[in-house]
Amino acid sequence: xxxxxxxxxxxxxxxxxxxxxxxxxxxxxxxxxxxxxxxxxxxxxxxxxxxxxxxxxxxxxxxxxxxxxxxxxxxxxxxxxxxxxxxxxxxxxxxxxxxxxxxxxxxxxxxxxxxxxxxxxxxxxxxxxxxxxxxxxxxxxxxxxxxxxxxxxxxxxxxxxxxxxxxxxxxxxxxxxxxxxxxxxxxxxxxxxxxxxxxxxxxxxxxxxxxxxxxxxxxxxxxxxxxxxxxxxxxxxxxxxxxxxxxxxxxxxxxxxxxxxxxxxxxxxxxxxxxxxxxxxxxxxxxxxxxxxxxxxxxxxxxxxxxxxxxxxxxxxxxxxxxxxxxxxxxxxxxxxxxxxxxxxxxxxxxxxxxxxxxxxxxxxxxxxxxxxxxxxxxxxxxxxxxxxxxxxxxxxxxxxxxxxxxxxxxxxxxxxxxxxxxxxxxxxxxxxxxxxxxxxxxxxxxxxxxxxxxxxxxxxxxxxxxxxxxxxxxxxxxxxxxxxxxxxxxxxxxxxxxxxxxxxxxxxxxxxxxxxxxxxxxxxxxxxxxxxxxxxxxxxxxxxxxxxxxxxxxxxxxxxxxxxxxxxxxxxxxxxxxxxxxxxxxxxxxxxxxxxxxxxxxxxxxxxxxxxxxxxxxxxxxxxxxxxxxxxxxxxxxxxxxxxxxxxxxxxxxxxxxxxxxxxxxxxxxxxxxxxxxxxxxxxxxxxxxxxxxxxxxxxxxxxxxxxxxxxxxxxxxxx
Numbered sequence: 001x002x003x004x005x006x007x008x009x010x011x012x013x014x015x016x017x018x019x020x021x022x023x024x025x026x027x028x029x030x031x032x033x034x035x036x037x038x039x040x041x042x043x044x045x046x047x048x049x050x051x052x053x054x055x056x057x058x059x060x061x062x063x064x065x066x067x068x069x070x071x072x073x074x075x076x077x078x079x080x081x082x083x084x085x086x087x088x089x090x091x092x093x094x095x096x097x098x099x100x101x102x103x104x105x106x107x108x109x110x111x112x113x114x115x116x117x118x119x120x121x122x123x124x125x126x127x128x129x130x131x132x133x134x135x136x137x138x139x140x141x142x143x144x145x146x147x148x149x150x151x152x153x154x155x156x157x158x159x160x161x162x163x164x165x166x167x168x169x170x171x172x173x174x175x176x177x178x179x180x181x182x183x184x185x186x187x188x189x190x191x192x193x194x195x196x197x198x199x200x201x202x203x204x205x206x207x208x209x210x211x212x213x214x215x216x217x218x219x220x221x222x223x224x225x226x227x228x229x230x231x232x233x234x235x236x237x238x239x240x241x242x243x244x245x246x247x248x249x250x251x252x253x254x255x256x257x258x259x260x261x262x263x264x265x266x267x268x269x270x271x272x273x274x275x276x277x278x279x280x281x282x283x284x285x286x287x288x289x290x291x292x293x294x295x296x297x298x299x300x301x302x303x304x305x306x307x308x309x310x311x312x313x314x315x316x317x318x319x320x321x322x323x324x325x326x327x328x329x330x331x332x333x334x335x336x337x338x339x340x341x342x343x344x345x346x347x348x349x350x351x352x353x354x355x356x357x358x359x360x361x362x363x364x365x366x367x368x369x370x371x372x373x374x375x376x377x378x379x380x381x382x383x384x385x386x387x388x389x390x391x392x393x394x395x396x397x398x399x400x401x402x403x404x405x406x407x408x409x410x411x412x413x414x415x416x417x418x419x420x421x422x423x424x425x426x427x428x429x430x431x432x433x434x435x436x437x438x439x440x441x442x443x444x445x446x447x448x449x450x451x452x453x454x455x456x457x458x459x460x461x462x463x464x465x466x467x468x469x470x471x472x473x474x475x476x477x478x479x480x481x482x483x484x485x486x487x488x489x490x491x492x493x494x495x496x497x498x499x500x501x502x503x504x505x506x507x508x509x510x511x512x513x514x515x516x517x518x519x520x521x522x523x524x525x526x527x528x529x530x531x532x533x534x535x536x537x538x539x540x541x542x543x544x545x546x547x548x549x550x551x552x553x554x555x556x557x558x559x560x561x562x563x564x565x566x567x568x569x570x571x572x573x574x575x576x577x578x579x580x581x582x583x584x585x586x587x588x589x590x591x592x593x594x595x596x597x598x599x600x601x602x603x604x605x606x607x608x609x610x611x612x613x614x615x616x617x618x619x620x621x622x623x624x625x626x627x628x629x630x631x632x633x634x635x636x637x638x639x640x641x642x643x644x645x646x647x648x649x650x651x652x653x654x655x656x657x658x659x660x661x662x663x664x665x666x667x668x669x670x671x672x673x674x675x676x677x678x679x680x681x682x683x684x685x686x687x688x689x690x691x692x693x694x695x696x697x698x699x700x701x702x703x704x705x706x707x708x709x710x711x712x713x714x715x716x717x718x719x720x721x
Contacts, residue, residue, distance in 0.1 A: 087222075090229040096128035099194060099219040104130045106215060107180070107208050109196035114219075115148050115171055116184070116192035124148065124192065126171070133174060133197065141172035148193045151181040155190055157213060161203045170195050180204045182216040186224050194219065248342040252327060253282050255301060255335030266341060269320075286320070286341060287313050293322060300324040300337040310344060318345045371416045375688030376606040378416070382409040382689035383612030413689040432582055433475060435466040435505050435512055442479045443503070446487070450501070453491050460504040466512045468579040470559045478552040478563075479503075482516040482575050485549070489520030489573060498570065507581060514577040517568045531565055598643035598703050602626040603633035603651060603659060604677065609688075613646055616692060617699070630659035637663060637670070644702050645670065646695075649679030673702055 088094070096114040104112035111133030117124040125140045142149075148171040151158040160168040161178035170179045176197035184192040194216050199208065243250065249266030251259050262277040270277065270285055277285070287293035290311055299306045308323035323340040385406040389399065439459060443450075450457050468475075486501045493499055498519045506513040523531060531549060549563075556563040561579035568574040600622050602613050614624040625640075627633040630653040637645065645663065653662035660679065664671045675698050676685040684698050 090222075090226045092127070092223070092226045092230070095219070095222045095226055099215065099222075100128040100130045103194050103196050103212065103215050106211050107196050107204070108200045110198035110200065111176075112194065112196045113171065113174070114184075114192065114194055116223075119186065119189040119191050124152075124171070127192075136172070136174055139172050139174075145169065146171045147179055147181050148195055151183045151193050152190045155183055155185075157182045157209050159204055159209065161199075170197060178203065180209060180212055182209075182212050184216055184223065185220050186227065191223070248340050249286075251277070251282055251339045251341070253297070253324075253337045253339055257281050257283060257297060259285070260336070269341060269343065282339060287311060287322070288315070290314070296322060296324050297337065297339075300326050300339075301335055308340075310348070318343055319348045320344070374412070374416050376608055378409050378413050378689040379606070380608035380612060382406060382413060383616070383692055385409065386692050387612075387615055409689055413687075430469050430471065432467050433470050433472045435468060435475070435514055435579070436461045437465075438472060438475050438479060439503055439505060439514070441472075442476050442483065445480065446483050449487060453487060454499060455487065455490055456500040458500060458502045460502065462505045462507055464507070466505050466507055466514075467582045468512050468559070468561075469582045470579070474555045475559070478555050478577070479514070479516070481549065481552045486516060486518035486520070486573070489518050493520065500570075510581050512579045512581045514579070515574060517570070517574040518572040519568070519570045520572045522567050522571055522573045523565065528565060599623045599625065599640065600644045600646065600699075601633065601636060601640070601642040603630065603645065603647035605629060605648065605651065609648075609677070612692075613695075616695065622703075630654065630662070633659055634662065634666070638666070642673065644673055644675065644699060646675045646677065646699075649676040649685070675699065675702065 096116070100112045100114045103109070103114075109131070111131035112129070113126050113133050113136060114128040115124045116127045122142050122144075123140055124142070126136050126138060129135070129137045146169045147158050147160055158181045159179070160176075161180075167175035167177055168179060170176050170181070174195075174197075178199060179195055179197040180199075181193050181195040183190045184194065194212065196212065244264040246263060247265055249269045250263045251266055252261040254260050258279050259277050259282050262274055264274060266286075267274045267277055272280075283290075283293050283297055290313060292309055292311055296306050296309065303326050305325045308321050310319055310321045312319050321342040321344045323342070324337055327336040327338045385402050389402050389406060439461060443457060443459065447457070483501065483503075490499045490501065500519045502515075502517040504513075504515045504517075506515075553563045556577055556579070559579055561577060564576050564578075566574050566576070600613075600617055602610050602624060604610060604626070605628055610626045614626070617624050625636065625642075627636050630651045633645075633647060633651070634653055636642075647660050647663070649658060649660050651659040653659045655662060658679075660674060660676050663674065674684065675695070678687060679685050684702070686695050686698065
């Protein structure tokens with residue numbers, strides 16, 4: 001029952017009771033009738049006041065509730081806005097700037113900072129700052145001794161306010177009278193914190209701290225996404241860098257054969273950009289209509305991994321190795337393939353060069369053996385015809401025939417000698433070399449091919465010997481390379497063009513000049529700079545390795561000279577070699593011969609060599625003895641003091657060493673009494689077929705200078721086998 005009605009009822013009851021009592025004693029005052037009315041009026045006044053107070057309290061509570069609801073709604077909208085802002089970018093700088101800005105705005109704080117560090121690390125850095133703390137960006141400090149450090153260590157919100165007469169260290173040198181700090185977490189690890197200072201609306205409330213915690217939660221999620229994105233982005237960049245760094249072309253192909261992804265090497269190979277490759281048919285783009293490539297792609301599409309093959313697409317001068325395999329990384333990739341395309345043109349050229357080198361080595365061994373066998377009969381032919389020419393055979397016709405036989409034997413001997421010089425290997429031998437002689441020997445080797453191709457060869461040689469110090473084999477190799485290039489440059493000229501190669505030697509002061517000119521098309525100006533670069537060639541694929549000129553350049557440099565190119569006067573190519581000139585060796589003085597009869601030992605496994613040498617010396621009453629192998633020669637040399645030993649340098653002593661070396665090492669006196677037949681590093685040597693005049697000269701030098709001028713009447717001589 002309402003208090004006003006209760007008071008009114010109580011008043012009426014009291015008034016009625018009083019009236020009845022007075023009435024019983026004989027009194028009836030009229031004013032007692034007014035008493036209930038007054039009492040009820042007073043009760044109504046009291047209730048009205050109470051109701052007004054209750055209504056005021058209700059209105060105030062309603063206003064507070066409405067204000068709190070408005071704030072909550074505003075906070076929710078603000079948090080939603082923050083979520084949208086944070087989702088705009090995964091860049092770390094954008095995220096922390098927005099978190100610092102919204103934290104200060106939400107809590108109506110004068111300043112805010114975001115502090116981050118590596119998980120498990122001891123150093124922290126201010127990565128974002130707003131308001132009064134804006135000047136502290138990039139400040140760093142250890143994670144100890146501050147409100148931020150305490151919040152991170154404890155893993156909870158830390159608040160400092162109502163601090164009298166002193167400031168609190170928030171972080172580093174940042175101090176404030178009031179501050180709130182909430183830690184940031186990343187995958188369960190505390191990596192930093194958000195701090196706000198000096199709230200404008202008074203102390204931090206529970207709602208403020210709840211809002212700051214919510215901001216920290218959103219910020220932690222955004223930071224986790226940012227770090228994950230950074231890791232993925234770094235991995236993507238590293239993968240793409242490695243993907244594009246490969247020289248081989250790589251492509252991911254869908255089941256229909258279209259390129260889904262490709263690297264820059266494949267784009268360069270196809271002559272397109274990487275974007276232009278996407279969607280193009282891989283086989284048609286790289287290999288055209290080649291059935292082999294189509295078969296490999298089909299096999300990979302069926303899940304097989306076929307072995308790689310080397311193909312030469314039509315219209316290309318390159319060899320490409322195709323490797324293709326199925327790509328099995330999920331259902332969305334079913335039937336997809338990955339292809340690897342490698343340019344192996346240089347490798348094929350090197351393999352061809354290696355095969356050619358091996359073939360040349362085999363040919364060299366064959367030529368060496370054949371030349372040795374040819375030298376034996378040529379020695380007999382040349383030697384015996386020379387002896388017969390010095391005799392009176394009667395009639396000009398027989399002498400003319402003998403002269404032709406002798407000349408042709410000499411020519412055959414020079415050809416064999418050139419072949420041996422060309423295929424010979426070993427260490428570089430520095431000796432006086434006549435460049436004119438190198439030209440003569442080299443042109444003899446290529447004369448047949450030059451004539452076959454209808455090329456005119458012109459040699460303009462210096463009238464005097466052009467002597468340089470060097471290795472004749474290496475110099476001949478350089479000249480042969482230049483001649484080969486010249487022949488190839490002229491061979492494909494159209495009919496009617498001049499087809500001429502000119503070789504010229506000259507001596508200018510202390511330099512010997514060798515020039516090779518052709519009438520071809522020359523070298524384009526833009527390619528001249530790379531002319532002597534290894535593996536650079538203007539020839540089609542498979543026809544050159546680009547090593548000839550670079551090797552020639554190195555060989556000439558090793559001889560102290562230069563090799564240069566310039567455009568020829570006729571528009572072709574002109575290569576010029578300059579080498580330091582060398583003086584002719586001083587002539588040897590031939591001693592006077594002795595009248596004492598001398599003994600000569602011939603060590604050779606060829607019977608005809610014995611007959612020729614014996615016929616040469618028997619007429620002068622030299623005693624000529626012979627041995628057919630190294631063991632026999634060593635035994636005879638040990639038993640007899642021979643004045644001259646003529647030995648084949650290819651024969652071996654019983655020890656396995658060359659006979660001439662074994663003989664010299666057995667007694668130093670043999671070094672001055674030895675003439676080697678063949679050999680490379682011998683002081684006195686002759687070659688087969690014999691040059692009888694040189695053999696006589698060397699023999700006179702050893703035996704004391706007595707000249708053998710009259711040949712014997714017959715080629716037989718006393719010989720011991």
